[in-house]
Amino acid sequence: MARPPTTRLLPLLLALACAPPAPEPMVRGAAVVRLATWNVHDLFDEVDRLTLPGALDEVPPAAEVEARLDAVAAVLDRLGADAVLLQEVEDEALAGRLAARAGYRWVRLLEGNDPRGIDVALLSRLPVEAYRGHAGDAGPDGRTLWPRDAVEAVLDAGGRRLVLVGTHLSSRLSDPDGRRRAVQADALRALADAAAARWGADLVVAGGDLNDEAEAPALAPLLGDGAWVDAAAAMGGAAWTWSDGSARAALDHLVVRAADAGRLLAAGVAAGVDVAAASDHRPVVLELVIP
Numbered sequence: 001m002a003r004p005p006t007t008r009l010l011p012l013l014l015a016l017a018c019a020p021p022a023p024e025p026m027v028r029g030a031a032v033v034r035l036a037t038w039n040v041h042d043l044f045d046e047v048d049r050l051t052l053p054g055a056l057d058e059v060p061p062a063a064e065v066e067a068r069l070d071a072v073a074a075v076l077d078r079l080g081a082d083a084v085l086l087q088e089v090e091d092e093a094l095a096g097r098l099a100a101r102a103g104y105r106w107v108r109l110l111e112g113n114d115p116r117g118i119d120v121a122l123l124s125r126l127p128v129e130a131y132r133g134h135a136g137d138a139g140p141d142g143r144t145l146w147p148r149d150a151v152e153a154v155l156d157a158g159g160r161r162l163v164l165v166g167t168h169l170s171s172r173l174s175d176p177d178g179r180r181r182a183v184q185a186d187a188l189r190a191l192a193d194a195a196a197a198r199w200g201a202d203l204v205v206a207g208g209d210l211n212d213e214a215e216a217p218a219l220a221p222l223l224g225d226g227a228w229v230d231a232a233a234a235m236g237g238a239a240w241t242w243s244d245g246s247a248r249a250a251l252d253h254l255v256v257r258a259a260d261a262g263r264l265l266a267a268g269v270a271a272g273v274d275v276a277a278a279s280d281h282r283p284v285v286l287e288l289v290i291p
Contacts, residue, residue: 031158031290032265033126036081037166037254038283039209039242040072042118043086045094058116069094071278073101076123079270079285083124083155085166087148087209095121110135112149120166120208122153129161130154130199134191139183146184147174150191154199160290163195165206172211178218181211186221192228192255203263203290205231207254209281214238214253228255231286237268241282252284263288 046062060068076084076098084104089095092109099107104123110133112119122131131153139145150167167188170180192206206228212218214230222228231254232238240248256264267286275282 031160032287033083033157033162033290034079034081034285034287035164035205035254036076036079036084036270036283036285037087037208037252038075038084039087039168039252039279039281040089041279041281042088042116043068043072043094043098044090044117045097065094068278069098069101071274073098075270075272075274075278075283076102076104078272078274079283081285082126082157083122083153083162083164084283085153085164085208086121086123087168088118089121090117090119092121095123099123108151108153110149110151113144113146114148118148118168120149120151120168122151122164122166124153124155126162127156128153129156137187139187145187147171147180150184150188152191152195152199154201157202157290160202161200162290163199163201163204165192165195165204166208168209169211175211178212178216181218182221185210185219189222189228192222203256203260203288205254205256205286205288207252207284209252211251213250219253223255227258229258229261230254231256231261231264231267231288232269232284234261235264235267235286237266239269239271239282241269241284242280244280252281254284254286256286256288260288263290265289 044058048059095109096107106124106128108131109121112135133149135149137145147170148168153164155162169184195204241252265287270283
């Protein structure tokens with residue numbers, strides 16, 4: 001069953017507030033997929049697994065964990081994304097608990113480099129053909145490149161091969177001048193550029209919590225030459241994605257090649273009381289067609 005055309009074509013800033021969960025999509029012989037990225041803000045479980053001296057993980061009460069899982073799952077269920085990149089999830093077991101509540105079959109999470117144990121995760125309703133991380137990569141200065149990880153997920157979208165390249169770049173607290181983010185953005189661009197050939201992909205989408213505005217100098221290595229574009233901005237649906245209660249900023253992004261921008265059906269930022277109750281970030285969601 002295809003989604004109603006009006007849902008596909010309305011800007012997601014409005015449509016996502018009431019969009020139903022997405023079925024396996026096929027439109028006129030082409031695959032239509034809905035993708036999302038969302039920083040779910042310190043999603044920890046009730047088990048203390050980091051026992052090394054100086055470990056900074058949090059161990060919330062079990063009831064609090066259950067409430068957080070319910071809140072995040074409710075938003076994911078409403079968004080109905082076929083695949084979603086999550087940031088700040090503690091481990092794969094916790095991601096699996098979330099997936100079960102939100103109706104996702106495939107779960108992937110690799111342990112990254114953050115001392116608090118917050119990692120990048122993938123939940124998918126599409127079959128996952130391959131998944132690999134880059135937590136061990138070193139930057140030009142020899143230091144660990146990725147503060148959490150950068151992952152490549154290869155998905156089967158109705159017989160088309162879709163690759164998601166997702167990450168969570170250094171924050172403004174640890175990298176106030178953006179120099180580390182710029183190096184990471186350059187590496188993210190390299191991964192995204194190489195992904196189509198490496199995996200034989202029909203489409204590549206990259207992004208995550210990039211911790212900066214799309215036009216910021218730190219993200220120029222990714223977006224500055226125009227070869228890749230911020231999907232929400234391209235569709236006129238760009239909005240803030242993070243707030244601390246006073247300041248707001250658009251820190252989360254999904255990007256596509258400029259040559260593929262014509263495949264976008266809708267893109268924007270999902271808002272709502274349920275989103276605000278679940279995280280200090282708002283999800284970025286896009287819908288696109290893969291011929």
